[in-house]
Amino acid sequence: MMLSSVLLVVLQLCSLQLIVVSRPTCRLQGDLVKSAHDLLKDLGGAFPARCLPYNANILFPRSALSFNVANHMQCDQVLSVVNESLWEAGKIFEDPEGPFPATWDEQKVARFQGLQDRIVEGASCLSGSSDVLTPYFSNVTEILKQQESAACGWKALRRDLVRFLKFTLQTHHTCFIWRSAKRL
Numbered sequence: 387m388m389l390s391s392v393l394l395v396v397l398q399l400c401s402l403q404l405i406v407v408s409r410p411t412c413r414l415q416g417d418l419v420k421s422a423h424d425l426l427k428d429l430g431g432a433f434p435a436r437c438l439p440y441n442a443n444i445l446f447p448r449s450a451l452s453f454n455v456a457n458h459m460q461c462d463q464v465l466s467v468v469n470e471s472l473w474e475a476g477k478i479f480e481d482p483e484g485p486f487p488a489t490w491d492e493q494k495v496a497r498f499q500g501l502q503d504r505i506v507e508g509a510s511c512l513s514g515s516s517d518v519l520t521p522y523f524s525n526v527t528e529i530l531k532q533q534e535s536a537a538c539g540w541k542a543l544r545r546d547l548v549r550f551l552k553f554t555l556q557t558h559h560t561c562f563i564w565r566s567a568k569r570l
């Protein structure tokens with residue numbers, strides 16, 4: 387009896403500490419990020435086989451897709467990479483080297499840009515910025531600059547953002563604020 391109540395107190399203290407340690411200081415709205423993901427996904431189209439050779443120059447960092455609770459990636463760090471991905475993608479959409487693929491629905495792209503702005507604004511509460519994706523985005527930009535590879539660059543960017551946002555929303559669901567019980 388004694389022992390079990392001591393254990394209970396210890397357990398409670400432990401879980402209290404876990405809550406304090408893991409509580410993020412800033413959260414992004416999951417619903418907005420999910421909608422941004424859905425819009426990109428809806429732009430459609432499988433990654434074309436003719437674009438496969440460009441994969442060697444468009445390597446989305448594994449570290450951004452493998453962080454998990456086990457390696458103590460805190461929500462702030464996760465959200466910083468989300469901010470970075472949408473910020474950099476926003477720059478590309480805003481001021482592109484060339485037009486995005488003609489098959490993409492302009493209205494969806496415009497709605498994505500609107501959401502991207504809101505998400506990045508909401509991220510202003512984050513404490514540190516991330517540069518995990520800098521080499522990735524500079525390579526994507528190079529590929530977009532060249533007329534023969536531009537279409538592949540857009541498709542790779544869309545594919546990688548969809549994959550990254552989906553992974554992050556699933557794996558780090560609790561780093562986001564959710565208005566509804568929506569899940570991927």
Ligand SMILES: *[C@@H]1O[C@H](CO)[C@@H](O)[C@H](O)[C@H]1NC(C)=O
Nearest residue numbers: 442443444445446521522525
């Ligand atoms: C960028 O492209 C170079 C080749 O031009 C490649 O070696 C490097 O791995 C690429 N990096 C990323 C992050 O895609």
Ligand SMILES: *[C@@H]1O[C@H](CO)[C@@H](O)[C@H](O)[C@H]1NC(C)=O
Nearest residue numbers: 469470473509510512514515
């Ligand atoms: C969001 O990302 C951009 C690009 O990496 C960075 O300049 C900016 O500081 C980031 N915002 C926050 C609040 O970390």
